[in-house]
Amino acid sequence: MTRLGRLIGKATWHSICHLGLLKKHNTNKCSYPSYSTSVLRIEIVQSTAPVLKQHSEQIGKKFYELLFAKAPDLYNLFNQTNQKRGLQQEALGYAVYAAGEHITNLDAIMPVITRVTQKHRAIGVKPEQYPLVGETLLEAVKEVLESAATDDIIGAWGKAYEYIADAFIQIEQDLYKEAKEQAGGWEGFRSFTVTRKVAESDDVTSFYLEPSDKQALAGFEPGQYLTIKAEVPGEKYKHIRHYSLSDAPGKSYYRISVKRERSNEGKPAGIISNDLHDRIQEGDSLLFSTPAGDFTLDHTDDHLVLIGGGIGVTPLMSMINTVADQSPDREVT
Structure with missing residues (x-):
């Protein structure tokens, strides 16, 4: 191929x-x-x-x-x-x-x-x-x-x-x-419970997500993202955003790590990122569709070179953790 x-x-x-x-x-x-x-x-x-x-x-x-x-x-x-x-x-x-x-x-x-x-x-x-x-x-x-x-x-x-x-x-x-x-798959948007909320830095918070129905969880390719559909108080319409999965597949949870998007130089603040940081707490429920995305880990044994910066490293974290779990001898730069 x-x-x-x-x-x-x-x-x-x-x-x-x-x-x-x-x-x-x-x-x-x-x-x-x-x-x-x-x-x-x-x-x-x-x-x-x-x-x-x-x-x-x-x-x-x-x-x-x-x-x-x-x-x-x-x-x-x-x-x-x-x-x-x-x-x-x-x-x-x-x-x-x-x-x-x-x-x-x-x-x-x-x-x-x-x-x-x-x-x-x-x-x-x-x-x-x-x-x-x-x-x-x-x-x-x-x-x-x-x-x-x-x-x-x-x-x-x-x-x-x-x-x-x-x-x-x-x-x-x-x-x-x-x-x-697919195994653990679903149609449309599915409810997930925030089981952990971890402040990684002043601007980045990780959310650990487990299915609210306690059923199986679909796998994903390292580098893919989850898509959230959120209703924010005071907003007329629902909001949809994509957030990269930031941990390896095969866990009992999904993890996304979200940067708070502040207003800057006339650019509006991120509606969902700020809502997640300020309002969403452990025990709350959020809606997500199945993992998607075409930027994924090359599973060969070749030397792996990862280049990223800022919040753009989140999909790379998923890749690095996967390599550590599955191919610990693989060379990574």
Whole structure:
């Protein structure tokens, strides 16, 4: 299996090939089916992708403005602090540009697709939400580009979106199935009890989490994260955040280590991180979906080099603890 195949996982890789999105040949490599060129108007999509990149920030801002006006309940799925910081708008713009640029070779952006679909599964994105997103995205492109967004351009991008969305939906359906059917797995969000709350420093606190139903706990790959869905007093909408697991798998608990995000240089304070630090105590319950994420430990015996800083070391702690438990002779730098 190629490095890409290992990255996204065998089941996901085969599901993409079997979709007809990519055509499998005599190796694990998949290529773009020739029949799709006329259907998708690829030349239009690829030639206009740089234009969308140039206006990606404006398109991202307009998209979310229109989306939340149409469906305010979707605030429950998005990180509202990142919305205020403009991070999600920027990420959306890049994703649209990258998909258009590489539409004849999605293999080139498969790590991005994997990362997005993992997050979609973790937060609970559903197939029925894709048409609204596509419709709104095209509206945002038209509003930003104005007369430059001709009917041919909008039509071509509409087909491209449907094509890529179908791939995402199929991959995510496989991920939902896997999350539910794995040993100790579950569907949606599950209640966990905070059994220990440990202050690691002035700004970082670890939370030890055990299933409130006392049932089995799903395993995970070192480097993966948990996704919390929280209701914060005084907040209109639920909040969803991803926090890296910071201990090795195989325990009777999950552990996340959360940095308090203070307001800084005009950036808003973290709503969930401060709520966890200030309000949540041992014995309280929190909701989490099954572990997710594509940044995971390489389980070979090769020399392992880990580079991280600040709170970014939390997934590395999970990796280090796993190596210490399972491969104590492995060289780690």
